[in-house]
Amino acid sequence: MKNFPGMEAILNDPSGAVIGLDFDGTLAPIVPDPARAAIHPKAPEVLAELASHGLSVVIVTGRPPATVLELGPGLAEVPRLVVLGHYGFERWEDGRVTAPPPPPGMPHVKAELPLLIGSLRLDGVTVEDKGRSVAVHTRRAADPDGALAALREPLTKLAGEHGLVIEPGRMVLELRAPGMDKGHALGLFLAERGARSVLFAGDDLGDLAAFEAVRGSGLPGVTVCSGSTEVVALAEQADIVVDGPDGVVALLAELASVFSHP
Numbered sequence: 001m002k003n004f005p006g007m008e009a010i011l012n013d014p015s016g017a018v019i020g021l022d023f024d025g026t027l028a029p030i031v032p033d034p035a036r037a038a039i040h041p042k043a044p045e046v047l048a049e050l051a052s053h054g055l056s057v058v059i060v061t062g063r064p065p066a067t068v069l070e071l072g073p074g075l076a077e078v079p080r081l082v083v084l085g086h087y088g089f090e091r092w093e094d095g096r097v098t099a100p101p102p103p104p105g106m107p108h109v110k111a112e113l114p115l116l117i118g119s120l121r122l123d124g125v126t127v128e129d130k131g132r133s134v135a136v137h138t139r140r141a142a143d144p145d146g147a148l149a150a151l152r153e154p155l156t157k158l159a160g161e162h163g164l165v166i167e168p169g170r171m172v173l174e175l176r177a178p179g180m181d182k183g184h185a186l187g188l189f190l191a192e193r194g195a196r197s198v199l200f201a202g203d204d205l206g207d208l209a210a211f212e213a214v215r216g217s218g219l220p221g222v223t224v225c226s227g228s229t230e231v232v233a234l235a236e237q238a239d240i241v242v243d244g245p246d247g248v249v250a251l252l253a254e255l256a257s258v259f260s261h262p
């Protein structure tokens with residue numbers, strides 16, 4: 001663990017360290033139904049332990065912060081936790097969410113989506129309404145990869161017609177507002193905290209921007225990939241690849257144990 005220069009900086013100066021974490025696929029195992037996702041049972045306790053040693057913990061996710069707190073009982077008790085949801089558009093801290101107005105094109109997209117999906121005759125495609133964005137999921141489709149490919153062009157067109165962009169992920173295409181990503185969100189957080197080191201763990205394409213932010217920050221940093229067979233691009237760029245959320249939580253627990261038993 002100490003072999004990475006970034007990790008050494010975190011261990012030597014915990015109050016200057018930021019631990020950034022994605023939610024789905026990193027803190028919560030991937031499941032077929034997004035509504036039934038649940039945080040790894042040991043994660044809240046491990047995050048609380050890291051925070052008790054002075055590290056800043058931030059969850060940077062495509063989910064709304066309120067959903068992350070619902071799917072992650074115990075997270076609200078993590079000292080000084082910040083959740084940057086909707087790729088950084090929404091922020092939860094001290095029990096309050098701050099957010100800009102939702103994009104004006106979203107009601108039109110929500111109205112047009114069912115007809116568009118129906119016209120493609122793709123069984124098992126589901127829509128997750130997240131308020132300021134919508135995610136179109138293919139994990140439960142008969143042919144998840146085929147459905148994803150068939151949806152990409154028409155959803156990109158629909159998003160463009162209403163001033164939105166497409167965010168691709170693990171068996172999902174999300175339609176959301178432009179102008180924010182996990183890299184920008186993490187960079188702003190690092191500046192705000194006056195961070196002196198950073199670790200970020202993620203599993204999906206949207207986390208690549210956060211990896212770039214770690215590298216671009218000029219800080220000693222560590223990038224961790226919560227490995228899967230679905231996304232290889234992230235593993236190729238990570239300093240450390242672990243085995244899914246179990247591996248992420250084990251790594252964070254190991255880090256916490258160094259502070260408890262130096």
Ligand SMILES: O=P(O)(O)OC[C@H]1O[C@H](O[C@H]2O[C@H](CO)[C@@H](O)[C@H](O)[C@H]2O)[C@H](O)[C@@H](O)[C@@H]1O
Nearest residue numbers: 023024030031032034061062135139170171172
């Ligand atoms: O940034 P994240 O916290 O990783 O959120 C990204 C998307 O995660 C969720 O979808 C993914 O997890 C689901 C539950 O395990 C899974 O069924 C789906 O296939 C994955 O793509 C979430 O539902 C999306 O809204 C998030 O944007």
